Amino acid sequence: MDLNADLGEGFGIWRLGDDTALLDLVTSANVACGFHAGDASTMRRVCEAAAERGVAVGAQVGYRDLAGFGRRHIAYAFAELRDEITYQLGALDAFCRLFRTRVRYLKPHGALYHAAACDESQAAAVVAALREYDDQLPLLCSPGSVVAQLAMGAGLRVVGEGFADRGYLPNGRLVPRTAPNALVTDPEEVAERAAR
DSSP states (O other), rough: OEEEEEOOOTTTTTTOOOHHHHTTOOOOEEOOOOOOOOOOHHHHHHHHHHHHOOEEEEEEEEESTTTTTOSSOOOOOOOHHOOOOHHHHHHHHHHHHHHHHOOOEEEOOHHHHHHHHOOHHHHHHHHHHHOOOOSSOOOEEOOOOOOHHHHHTTOOOOEEEEOOOBBBBBTBBOTTTSSSSBBOOOOHHHHHHHHH
């Protein structure tokens, strides 16, 4: 089992979470690439610490939405979204290379994650960016989603993921964060769900 977490989500003088402590626990890290969270110094610091521990680094790409933490939908044109994802991938990969590692996968964040699950244009932009940048990189996403289907159709490797601390709708999608039961907060329930 791969245990991963979102890291590098601070910005400037604001630190969010304890990246170093999490890197001692996880096997892969979804590192914010500067658009929804993170910045150049944070990316460098997290990539260095991940490389020291042998933790795989994934590019957590999102909308250009620092104020909304990437959780607000943006109606991008296909080419613009494709290029912004490519930009984020390249930025994180540059820091990985400084520490003799590389980006190992791509994972959309927040509103982009949800949009790519059902919006064909946004899903296609994610797939196009990944294919053009490095078609050997896996895509970490929701199983059965539109982006998963398009990626598999394009010959990309898809890794399905689940969230032990999130609620799910009957159709398999995540409960929106604005709705009741979006988050599972009981530690014992989260641990039980993670073991399934």
